[in-house]
Amino acid sequence: MSVFEYAPAPESRSIVDIASSYGLFIDGDFVDGTSGTSFKTINPATEEVLSEVSEADAADVDRAVAAARRAHDKVWSTMAGAERAKYLFRIARIIAERAREFAVLESLDNGKPIRESRDVDVPLVAQWFFYYAGWADKLDHVGLGARPRPLGVAGQVIPWNFPLMMLAWKVAPALAAGNTVVLKPAETTPLTALLFAEVCQQADLPAGVVNIVTGAGATGQALVEHPGIDKVAFTGSTAVGKAIARSVAGTNKQVTLELGGKAANIVFDDAPIDQAVEGIVNGIFFNQGHVCCAGSRLLVQENVAEELLVRLKARMSTLRVGDPLDKNTDVGAINSREQLNRITDLTAAGDAEGAERWSPECVLPDNGFWFKPTIFTGVTQAHRIAREEIFGPVLSVLTFRTPDEAVAKANNTPYGLSAGVWTEKGSRILAIAGQLRAGVVWANTFNKFDPASPFGGYKESGHGREGGKQGLAAYLQAQEGDR
Ligand code: NAD
Numbered sequence: 001m002s003v004f005e006y007a008p009a010p011e012s013r014s015i016v017d018i019a020s021s022y023g024l025f026i027d028g029d030f031v032d033g034t035s036g037t038s039f040k041t042i043n044p045a046t047e048e049v050l051s052e053v054s055e056a057d058a059a060d061v062d063r064a065v066a067a068a069r070r071a072h073d074k075v076w077s078t079m080a081g082a083e084r085a086k087y088l089f090r091i092a093r094i095i096a097e098r099a100r101e102f103a104v105l106e107s108l109d110n111g112k113p114i115r116e117s118r119d120v121d122v123p124l125v126a127q128w129f130f131y132y133a134g135w136a137d138k139l140d141h142v143g144l145g146a147r148p149r150p151l152g153v154a155g156q157v158i159p160w161n162f163p164l165m166m167l168a169w170k171v172a173p174a175l176a177a178g179n180t181v182v183l184k185p186a187e188t189t190p191l192t193a194l195l196f197a198e199v200c201q202q203a204d205l206p207a208g209v210v211n212i213v214t215g216a217g218a219t220g221q222a223l224v225e226h227p228g229i230d231k232v233a234f235t236g237s238t239a240v241g242k243a244i245a246r247s248v249a250g251t252n253k254q255v256t257l258e259l260g261g262k263a264a265n266i267v268f269d270d271a272p273i274d275q276a277v278e279g280i281v282n283g284i285f286f287n288q289g290h291v292c293c294a295g296s297r298l299l300v301q302e303n304v305a306e307e308l309l310v311r312l313k314a315r316m317s318t319l320r321v322g323d324p325l326d327k328n329t330d331v332g333a334i335n336s337r338e339q340l341n342r343i344t345d346l347t348a349a350g351d352a353e354g355a356e357r358w359s360p361e362c363v364l365p366d367n368g369f370w371f372k373p374t375i376f377t378g379v380t381q382a383h384r385i386a387r388e389e390i391f392g393p394v395l396s397v398l399t400f401r402t403p404d405e406a407v408a409k410a411n412n413t414p415y416g417l418s419a420g421v422w423t424e425k426g427s428r429i430l431a432i433a434g435q436l437r438a439g440v441v442w443a444n445t446f447n448k449f450d451p452a453s454p455f456g457g458y459k460e461s462g463h464g465r466e467g468g469k470q471g472l473a474a475y476l477q478a479q480e481g482d483r
Contacts, residue, residue, distance in 0.1 A: 006320065009327040011114045016105045018191065021052040024060055024214060025197035027067035028207025034059040039216070041190055044111035045324050045333040045368040053190050056213035058222040061182070064211040065228040068153040068180040071208030077150050077178045081137035088133035088176060090203040096126040098199070102192055106164055107324040109191040111333030111369070112287050114325050121165045124449055128168040131451035132176035135472055139177065142469055145478030150178030151254055152230030154475065157220040157244075159236045160186035160335050161290040161391075167193050169466045170233050171210060172451075177475035179231065180209045184223055186236075187216040188336045221247075229253060231475065235292075238389075238415075238460045256464030256474050258292070258456060260389040261417030263438065264410035265295030265446060268403075269304045271422035275444065277311050280395070283420060283446035285319060285331055285373050289393040290339070292461075293418035295446050297386060298375075299406050302399040309377065309397070316373050317360040331393060334369040343371050343392035350376045350385040355396070381412055389415070403428070407435045416458030420446045439465070 021038065023030040033054035040049045056064070076084065095102065102125070103118040112121070139148055154174045158166035163185055174181050185193035193212050200210045213219055217240070224232045224244050234244050235258040248255050265283050267276045283295025300308050324332035334340040351357060359372035371392055379386050379396040386396050400406040410419055419438040421429050433441040439457045442448060449455065454465035464474050 006328045008323075010323065011104060011107075011325045011327055013104055013108060013325060015101050016108065018051050018105070018108075021054075022190070022194050022214070023054050024056050024064070025194065025200075025210070025212040026060070026064045027211065028201065028205075030197070033057065039187060041109060041188065043108050043368075044188075044335050045365070047367050050109060050191065053194070053214045055215045056184075056219045056222075057215075061213055061219065061222040061226055062228075064182040064213050065153060065155070065226050067208035068182050068211050069228060071206055072150070072153055072180040075206045076175075076180050076209050079178075081139055081178075084175065084178065085133045085136035087203055087205050088129050088136060088172065091199055091205070092126050092129035092133060094199045094202055095122065095129065099123070099126065102164060102195060104325065105195055106192050107332070109189050110160065110163055111324050111335050113329040113332045114327055115329065116287060121162060124451070125164050125168040128165075128172045128451045132172035132472070135469075136176040139472075139476065142472060144473055144476050148476040148478050151475055151477055152179060153228060154179045154181045154231040154233055155223040155226060155229040156181055156183040156233045157224060157236065158183065158185055160189040161287060161292070163189040164192040164196065166235050167196060169471070170235075173466070173471045174233070174475045175209065177472055179475050182211045182213060182223060182229070184213050184215060184220050187214070190214045224248065227251075232256070233474075234258070238462075241462055254474070256466070257462035258464070258466060259460060259462040260391075260415060261292045261294070261457065261461050262297060262387065262389050262413045262415045263293055263295050263418040263420065264297045264299050264413075264436075265420040266406050266410060266422065266432065267298065267300045267304070267308060268406075268421075268423040268428065269301040270424045271444075272424065273304065273308055273311060276422040277308065277315050279420065279422060279444070279446045280312060281315055281319070284395045285393050286447050288331055288334055288371070290335060290391055291447065293440060293447065295418075295420050296390060296395060297410075298395055298397045299400050299409055300397065301406075302401050305397075305399045312375070313358065313360070316375070319360065319362075319373050321362045321370065321372065322365060331373055334371050334392065337369055339391065340369040340371060343390055343394065346385060346388060346390045347374060347376075347394055350379070350383065350396070353383045353385075355379045355383055355385060381409060387413065403432060407432060411435075411437050414460040417456075417461035418442070
């Protein structure tokens with residue numbers, strides 16, 4: 001035990017008003033699902049049931065797509081960009097005003113620490129809407145032809161790790177470009193998307209511009225395979241992304257896929273070690289490691305590996321794991337039992353293959369889903385924990401001797417989403433970054449997001465970019481003869 005212990009500092013949950021059940025948000029209203037079936041969403045930190053949520057079937061998806069088509073043809077695509085911008089600015093402002101409510105609800109449904117939902121997720125969500133609101137009246141000047149048109153109706157499917165943030169990354173550019181959307185949140189984290197539906201009502205957004213259908217994989221499949229949508233935007237696992245790519249092949253649908261990752265975080269011997277340790281911790285333990293671009297493979301130069309590991313373990317020993325609503329918590333709950341099982345299985349493979357596991361002392365709560373921050377040393381490139389996405393608070397440590405070896409090891413993955421480079425030399429940053437096959441490379445920092453900066457992957461991490469002008473282009477088509 002350290003000399004000073006933190007007293008509990010729980011955020012009050014009284015600001016959120018969770019209904020005992022929710023319908024689907026179609027054509028501007030909450031409606032019952034056709035089949036009448038529903039599923040429970042729980043708080044992963046306590047296993048308490050938070051609400052029952054309707055499960056949309058193919059008939060509901062059909063209704064939502066029809067509403068989105070009407071809204072697209074009659075209202076949204078013909079509205080002046082400056083008018084659309086007003087709605088997006090209004091949504092951004094309402095999210096900023098209701099930020100605390102969104103943050104508490106996100107932490108309850110997802111298990112992430114309130115410090116992150118309050119200081120990272122929700123502020124970025126508001127920024128995303130502010131940013132794309134600013135583009136809505138400038139589409140003719142983006143370099144995509146004189147009068148680029150929206151694609152039409154977008155079917156959007158998102159994962160559970162950043163529920164509201166992924167919604168914002170999908171909905172804001174789509175709406176700014178004049179598309180309407182049908183969005184399916186992940187089955188374990190539907191609540192902030194349903195609160196967002198209330199924000200759409202509060203902002204007087206025309207009915208049908210945003211539709212939200214809740215459900216699991218079958219609902220997502222019905223949406224992406226619906227013949228009435230023009231664009232599929234998917235964020236999730238590589239396995240599902242591949243299935244979606246197969247299902248839309250041969251159709252006219254445009255596709256953006258944001259999939260998994262296994263990022264290398266490369267630390268050279270001239271890097272400021274304490275700063276690098278902070279970056280490593282942020283890279284893998286932020287959001288319990290449920291981050292597609294997490295720095296899950298640490299590549300450290302051999303001559304500083306020992307010293308760095310001593311300092312990393314000391315820093316990890318100060319991480320506070322526990323109640324997500326406690327403002328002092330650094331690492332919250334694993335989002336679901338299924339995900340906890342996946343992390344447990346993959347780390348067991350690490351043990352079986354001969355890597356050495358280390359975790360700091362920490363007492364985990366009795367209920368809920370928890371996993372200690374963990375590092376594996378003695379990892380080789382052949383180990384499963386060096387190749388497969390664990391999507392949890394688990395770091396695999398490898399070493400290298402030369403810059404060429406670092407690059408070869410970093411690129412030795414089927415993924416290509418992100419990477420980090422830690423060194424004092426600017427020339428080395430540029431040289432290494434240019435050789436890494438990753439959509440995003442951070443230098444002397446990690447996990448930084450900005451709406452103006454495009455984000456996306458190579459290889460099995462998907463294709464297409466979200467954020468920036470590129471993210472807008474993914475929802476626009478040039479007119480005949482313009483390009
Ligand atoms: P997942 O693929 O299991 O589910 C993602 C979403 O797809 C959920 O809403 C799910 O209900 C839906 N879905 C499942 N089967 C479907 C099908 N056959 N057709 C259509 N939709 C279907 O992924 P997950 O476990 O929820 O999320 C974790 C994964 O997401 C990780 O691999 C992570 O790397 C990735 N991710 C990527 C990014 C990125 O920007 N590249 C961001 C966040 C998460």
